[in-house]
Amino acid sequence: MKFTKMQGAGNDYVYVNCFEEAVHDPAAVAIKVSNRNFGIGSDGLILIMPSEVADVRMRMFNSDGSESEMCGNGIRCVAKYAYDHGIVTKNEITAETGAGILTLQLFTDAGCKVEKVRVNMGPPRLTRKEIPMLGEPEERVVNVPLNVLHSSFNITCASMGNPHCVIFVDDVDTFQVEKYGPLIENHELFPRRTNVEFVQIVSRTEVRQRTWERGAGETLACGTGSSAVTAACVLNGLTEKRILNHLTGGDLEMEWGEDGNIYMTGPAVEVFTGEIDL
């Protein structure tokens, strides 16, 4: 299988061009290639596919083989791949995802390769039914206490197509992400599990995020997570609608637009290409 390793803010995936390659069992392939010792090494597998309703289609699998509806860092890299490899020739493209059809704006460098992408991530879905979470289906979850082990956290939840649980902490760098992340990911409140973001407020316009991903563990960044964080910051009155999010592997510029959609701008980088026997 021919592949391209790409990363966005350090969130790295193995990308396969399914305009040319067929991947028969993507869940198994995701587990194999993601392994950092016995495989290529990545947070998961992303398939770049033809679409009947958009310029390109993305399917995304976590390193544990589970499929997610959406991946924010991934969709920027899909756009870069599609443009740099001539699958699309426009600077504004559409992409079909499990979270609907998204519109992306591509920014190129002096060599006419994409270096930055702005994505309309759509609106945050805020009801328990949409996230999904147990409880009153139409209710929002903003600053609601959740007991985990002997601790209580206040959580704010949103779906960006995939589920997110945001927790504000005083010092994110010393916070025990690997202890609490998996307990919240698998908490009975979340029937499809959840991604978890731990966030420190730096100022009204800057935050710092660490990410515990559903199906992948701690990653260096999460674009859908950063989108959920933007909504959570505003809903809790902690920041303006436009923020710079410092993730462990890089920065994302975020905005909750007046049209209700979240806009994410960030880098997309090709690391290397190769071939692997499956």
Ligand SMILES: N[C@H](CCC[C@H](N)C(=O)O)C(=O)O
């Ligand atoms: N890192 C991705 C999200 C992966 C989400 C995945 N772990 C899930 O199961 O929803 C991002 O940049 O948005």
